[in-house]
Amino acid sequence: YEGPRGGAENIARTLEDAGIDGILAIGGEGTLAAANRLWKDGINVLGVPKTIDNDLRATDYSFGFDTAVNIATDAMDRLRTTGDSHQRCMVAEVMGRHVGWIALHAGIAAGAHVICIPEVPMSIDEICQQVTSAHDRGRAPLVVVSEGFTITGMDEAHSHKGLDAFNRPRLGGIGELIAPEIERITGIETRATVLGHIQRGGSPSAFDRVLATRLGLHAADALVDGAWGQMVAMRGTDIVRVSFEEALGELNTVPLYRYEEAAALFG
Template sequence: MKIGILTSGGDCPGLNAVIRGAVLKGIKAYGHTFVGFRDGWRGVVDGEVLELPREKVRGISKQGGTILGTSRTNPFDGPNGGAHNIKMTLVSLGIDALIAIGGEGTLAAAQRLSQEGLKIVGVPKTVDNDLAATDYTFGFDTAVQIATEAIDRLRTTGESHHRCMVAEVMGRHAGWIALHAGMAAGAHAILIPEQPVSAAQIATWVQEAQRRGRAPLVVVAEGFIEQGQEAAHSGRGLDTFGRPRLGGIGEKLAPEIEARTGIETRATVLGHIQRGGVPSAFDRVLATRLGMAAVDSVAHNRWGTMVTLKGTSIESIDFDTALGSLKTVPQERWDEASLLFG
C-alpha cells in the first residue's frame, strides 16, 4: 500500500517524530511505501509530494518543525479542491490512503473528506492540549517547558528591578499552557480563558506578592477575557479561517496593573518561541507511538478514525467522537492553582 502523509495547521514539536514512527513501522511491519505532501492540504490539492524512504526519516525525531512543511490551506477551496478532485489526484499518484496530522481544523477537513469516501486516518496535534478526545497531545510538554524556562528568566530580571513581570503564553480557548507553566514557575497570578478575572483582583494578587518582598509574576494566556469584557483582546484582524488574531493581552494588562498598584510593570509575549525548537523526550515518545498506531489503523482499514492517548495506551476513535468538543481547564484545577496566587 502507498500512503501519503501530511502535516497541516500550526507547526509543533514532535511532528517529525510522528512521520518517522509511521514510516518505519509501515515499512518494517507491513511493507508499505510512503510519500509526504508538501505544505499540508496545499500539497494534497496540488499533488505535490516527495518520497519518504527509510533514509529520509533517519534521525528526524529530535528535529523541531516538520520536514514536509505546513500551511493553513482549506482543501475544499480552489479549482483543484474538494473531495472529487482530491480523489482524482490521489489516483493519479497511486496513493491508497492518507495520514493527516493536525489540529481540530485539519481533522475536521479530514472528517469531511472521509465522509465523502477518502481513506484517511488522523493524528491529533496541538500545543494547546485542548482536544477532548486525547489525554495529551504531543507538543504540549515541550511548549510548557519552553514557557517555564522563559518565565524563570523573566522572574530574575523582575526581582533585580523590583518590577511586576507579565508573561503572555499561547492558549486561544484553553489555558493549559498558562496553568502548567505558571504553576511550575511559581506565578502569583495565572489568567486563563476559562476564568474571567477583574483587574482589581489581579492588582490585589500583585500587591500581596509585593508586600511579601517578592517581584510579582503574572502568567496570562492569549485568550484570557478580563471580567466585564465580551471577547479576548485582539487588534490584528482575522486569520485565514476568519477568527480574530489573538495576542497583546499582556501589553494591555501591564499598564492597568501599574496604574492600580504603582508597581513598574513590564510585559513579554512568548509567541511562536513556544512552538519552535526540539521536542522534549516525552513528546518524541508520544509522537512516535501515535505515528506507529496510525499505520496500524491504516493496515486494519479503520478509515475516518483518529489515534488517541488514553492513560498510557494508544487507542483509535472515530472522527465523530473525537471532534466537536474542546478540553478546557476544569474548575477544580483552577481552584487548586488559585490557592497559590498572591
C-alpha cells in the same frame, strides 16, 4: 475546497493518480475538522493529534504540549530573575486560544502569583490584589496569561491581527493590555512579554518524542487496518482509536478544580 482544483472529487482524483490510498492528517482542531470534512466526502483520512494547546478532549495529551510548557517555563524563570533584580511585575503571555493548559502548567511550574486562563474570567482589580499581595511580601510578581483570556466585562478575546487560515481571529496582545493597568492601579512598574511562536519550535521534550513515536506506530497500524475516519489518541498510558466525531465533540477545557489547585498558590 474552493477554486477550480478544489472539492472532494478533484482531491480523490489527485490521490488516485499519485497512487496514494489515504491521508494522515496531523494537527489540531482546525486540521482535524478539515480531515473530518474530507472523510464525510469519501476521502480516506486518519488523524493524529498535534497541538500545543492540548485542547482535544478525546486524547489526554497531544504531542507539542509538553514541549511548549517546558519552553514557557524556561522563559518565565528568566523573567522572574529580571523582575527580581528591578522589583518589577512581569506579565508573560502564552498561547491558548480556547483553553488555558499551557498557562496553568507553566504558571504552576514557574511559581506564578496569578494565572489568567480563558475558562476563568477575572477583573483587573482581582489580578491587582494578587500582584500587590506578592509585592508586599517582597516578591517580584509574575502574572501568566493565556492569549484567549478575557477580562471581566470583555465580550471576546483580544485580537488586533486579522484572521488566520481558518478564518479565526488571530489572538494576542492581552498581556500588553493588562500590564499598563496593573502599573496604573498598583504603582508597581510592570512589563509584558508575549512569548508567541517561540513556544512552537525548538527541540521536543523527551515526553513528546516518546508520545509522537507511539502515536505514529499506532497510526501506521490503523492505516494498514483501513481504520479511516478515526484518530489515534492517548488514554491513560494506552493508545486507542476514536472517531473524528468524538475527537471534535468538545474542547478539553481546564476543569475548575484544576484551576482552584493553582489559585491556592496565588499572591
